[in-house]
Amino acid sequence: MHITRKHRSTLLLLAVGGGVMALAMSAAWHIAGDGSLRAEQAQVQRQLDLYAQALQQRIDRYRTLPQVLALDPELRAAVSQPEPARHDALNLKLERANSVTRASTLTLIGRDGIALAASNWREPSSNVGRDYSFRPYVRQALSEGSGRFYGVGVTTGEPGYFLSQAIRDEAGAALGVVVIKIELGALEREWLSTADIVLVSDAHDVVFLASREEWRYRTLRPLTPVDRDELRTVRQYADEALVPLRLEILRELGPDARMARLESPPLAGPVLWQTVALGENHWRLHLLHDAGVVGAASRSAALAAGGAWLALIFLVLFVQQRRRLSAHRQRSREELETVLRQHAQELRTAQDGLVQAAQQADSGLSRSLEHLPQGVVIIDAALRLVAWNSRYVELFRFPPELLKVGRPIEDLFRHNARRGLLGPGPVEDSIQRRLDFLRSGKPHLRESEKDDGTVLEIRGNPLPEGGFVTSYADITSYANAARELRSLADALERRVEERTRALAEAKADAEKANRYKTRFVAAAVHDLLQPLNAARMFLSALRGRLRDDDEREIAGHTDNALAAQDAILNSLLDIARLEAGTLQTRVRDFRLEPLLDTLGREFGIVAQSRGLALERVPTRAVVRSDEALLRRILQNFLSNAIRYTPRGRILLGVRRDGAALKIEVHDQGPGIPERLHTEIFEEFRRLDDGVANDRGAGLGLAIVERIGRLLGHPIGLRSRLGRGTVFCVTLPCGDALAADVPEPAAAADPGADSSLRGCEVWCVDDDPRVCEATRALLQRWECTVGLAGAADAALAAADAAGAPDLVLLDIHLAGDLDGPALYPRLCERWQCRPPVILVTAGRDEALREQARRNGWGFLLKPVRPPALRALMTQLLLRRG
Structure with a gap:
């Protein structure tokens, strides 16, 4: 009967304990799981914030570039008056700007959406000439002033983020758009270093950035027909197939967090899916974190709870067993008495140590402080002296009768005040401030300089049971070294500033001298080419009149010498143009x-x-x-x-x-x-x-x-x-x-060999030698020279009845008028527009382009007679 009761109580205890253990394991499972989940959510949120900040910083680094380029006068001129001849220069400008900013592409787009210039103009997939009017970033910039858009490039096939800025005229009307394309692939490569999955989706919930290739271009929700039509219209993702994402939501954790299981693309276990909104075009940044650690924490907590309850059950069984083992009580009592005796011995030993410490404290000088290089003083909670060392006495030179255990620290402060060591100001206020600070129990660290130049580092710390310990370290050498280093640094900084200022001035002087030299060379070469041009024309006219072979040979040598001089001057002019950057x-x-x-x-x-x-x-x-x-x-x-x-x-x-x-x-x-x-x-x-x-x-x-x-x-x-x-x-x-694209064919020259007999030509030039040489050459070609003189003479002689057949017009004339400005005034008086040939010694591509647009002839000095004759014949035939 007794044995049955014992077994029944044991079984009942085991059953109750097992049930309670199951409840404890369940509670521990949920509590630990929830705590671990909250911790993982916080960690994932911090990672999301870092990724969002990195993405935003990469975009913000380029955000102001389109706004700066939209203010460029060359770009504004290009979209206001498109000229194909300037496109190469614009391409080079955008290419150089892109090499500095290290963006993907810079593009200049006209109001009609056609790309006028681009930094990738050298590439086979150049943007130049492409129609981008359907792109949202173009329409947004033209209507709102700026635009943002992510998509796959229709020309290059490479995805990127497009930032656009409208170029406006003085009235505020949009003339064109500057677009910068930023490649974000570097971010995806940085995300590869993490085991988590990082995604960025757009307003249509289409994933366009992903740390894993198989997640890119997945849709997080079914696309509506309106969404598909919009994506197809703007060709945001070109021909990429948008595959739906298949997942099972296991648990909603909030508006931006959930537990999910992925079916396609497949993942081994559940993930913690957390999302944060970005400021760019309703983007959202997603992070998929392995949720296995949450389950592991829940299992560990459940096992720990179960183990604790098992230990408790076994403890209860052990207590019951001890009740049955009364024979061991006596031995336990003896063991307890032994332990009490040991504790008593330890207490007596501690009491002896306290007595010895009290005896040492009576003398004030503490042997445990003597080895310290700093001066140390210890006071109790009542602000009375407890202990000090000899270094403290040496630093302040206290009299022996002043230092006694139990003396108030205020007496030492008054002694130092009488010697002027507490600084300026009322003595009582200084003493009271120090006493109040000691009573507050706050640690402090400061430096103090004595009258003899000694610098002390004073460090104070409160004691656990009340009181204060203060140390005084002599740091004079360190302070002096620091002052010398500061003085040396100030001197070096002043010298660096002086040298930098001198270098800047020298650089400015050198650049100014180089500009003066370049302008001087160009002007000097121009003036030298004027008489050289006249000499070659005189020589050409003279050679036509020579009959003797020796004389012709001498004239040929003279022509060769002039040609060599011409080459040298042209070379000097080319160097000046290259240095000035105008070529x-x-x-x-x-x-x-x-x-x-x-x-x-x-x-x-x-x-x-x-x-x-x-x-x-x-x-x-x-x-x-x-x-x-x-x-x-x-x-x-x-x-x-x-x-x-x-x-x-x-x-x-x-x-x-x-x-x-x-x-x-x-x-x-x-x-x-x-x-x-x-x-x-x-x-x-x-x-x-x-x-x-x-x-x-x-x-x-x-x-x-x-x-x-x-x-x-x-x-x-x-x-x-x-x-x-x-x-x-x-x-x-x-x-x-x-x-293989053919170049535009040059105009035919059907009349290069035609005669100029009877043609009336005016020569307008300020140099009399050039006028006389040109007159002699034209008369040898049996032309009639109606006028060979300066601009004033031409204006005075021009009338409606006397228009010439052709005008030779120098570009650089005396006074306010130049050749291109004089010609319209002459045409007004003639009431017609005869052909004109501009003659200049300067290599100005803008003037050459102006002559080409107006259908004028253009020759460089010194003029070669065969070239002049051919061009005159061509213009006269074209007019006829």
Whole structure:
């Protein structure tokens, strides 16, 4: 009967304990799970905030760029009056701006939505000429002033974020749009470092940024027909297939958080899906975090609760068992008495230590503080002295009778006040402030300088049971070193400011001198070309009248000398234009073979006359460059090779250099020492071993180096003494399809050989020598010269009955009028518009373009008579 009751009570205890344990495990499961879920949500929210901040910062870095470009006068002029001739310059401007900002693409779009210029104009997938009027960012900018849009590029096929800004005229009307495209792929690559899944969706809940490829272009909700029509109209995602996302919501945790299980794309377990709204076009940033840690925390808490209840049950069983083991009570009592005796011994030992400490404190000087380098003083809660060390006595030179255990610290303060150590001000106020601070029990750290220059670092800390311990450290050497370092830093800073100011002034002076030099060279060359132009015209008229062969030979030598002088002056003018940045470029794709073939035939004749052989390797290469400027570079290479090669052969060819091409000119001359490789590209630098009587002016390679820098084509040089030299220029490959587009054909010249007999010509120029030379040349061609004089004489002689057949008009005239301004006034008096040829010594591309638009002729001084005759004949035939 007794055994049955014992078993029944044990079973009942186990049953009750098991039920309570199950409830405890369930409660622990939910409590721990909820706590872990809240912690994970907070962590995920912090990560979302960081990702959102990084995305916003990347976009904000470029946000002001379209606004700045929209104020650019060149871009505003391009969209207000589109001129195809200026598009290359705009492309280069946007390309340079894009290389600095490191965006994806910069595009200038007209009011009609057609791209006028773009930074990717060199690429096969260039934006130039494309219609973007259907894009939202274009419509938004034209209507609202700015726009934002993310989508796949219809030209490049690359996704990006587009920021646009309207270009407005003075009245506020939109003239065009500046667009910057930002690639956000770098963010996706940064997200790969996390195990979580990061997504960004647009207003249609379409995922367009994702840390995993299979999540991109997934729809988070079914798209309505209106959504699909809008996406199809603006071609936001081009031809990308938008696949729905399949998931099961396990638990809603709030408006922006949920527990979910993903079916497509599949994930192994449930995830915590948390979302935050972004300010860009109703975007939302999503983070999918593995929820396995929440389940693990719940399981651990449940197991811990179950283990605790099992331990409690076993403890109860153990207590019951101890009740049955009365035989062990006596042994337990003896063990307890032993423990009490040990504690009593420990208490007696602690009491002896307290007594010894009290005896040491009576003397005030604490041996435990003597090893410290700082002066230390300890006071109790009543602000009385307890202990100090000898260093404290040395620092303040206290008399021995003043330092006693139990003396108020206020007495020491008064003693220092009498010696002036508490600083200026009322003594009682200073003492009271110090006492109040000690009573407050707040730690402090400060520095104090004594009259003898000693600097003390005073550090005070309260004691747990009341009272205060204060240390005084002598930091005089450190303070002096800090003052010296500050003085040295101030002096260095002043010297740096002075040097920086001097360098800035020197740089400004150098730039100013360079501008003066460039303007002086251009003006000087212009003035020198005026008499040279007259001399060549006089010589051309004279040669037509010479009959003796010797006289013709002398005239030919004179013409050659003038031509050489002409080349030198033109080279100087080219250098001035390159340094001033006014030389215009026309970069396009073209086939290289026609240019090399022309150069080979032209210089082959010159080389053959010198007894040299010029060989050329045919090529099928297509390059991207300015054909005219590239021709100048190669002409200088070939002329130098012929000039400095006494015998042998010269080779012209092309070789591949990775993704670029190198055009090389090899000669078998004496070679160039390595120490001169840099100097030969300077102005007027010539070698002394050229062919006799054929040394150049030393300007050709200087022009080559500057043209190379302007076009971005590196100039190279290799040479071996006694073996020869190789000059090369490196340039990018071009697009064969673009190179095959034919250039606009030049106007035909059907009347180049026609006679000018009886044609009345006016010559308007301020230089009398030029007028007389032109008159002599025109009369030799049997023309009638109605006037050869200045602008005032032309205005005085012009009337409705005496209009000439053709006008030769100098651009630079004395007074307020120039050639293009004088011509309309003459036409008003003539009541007709005869053909006109503008003549100038300045290489101004704007004037050349103006003449082309108006159908005027354009010639550069010094004028070559054959070119003048051909152009006059062409204009007269065209008029007829």
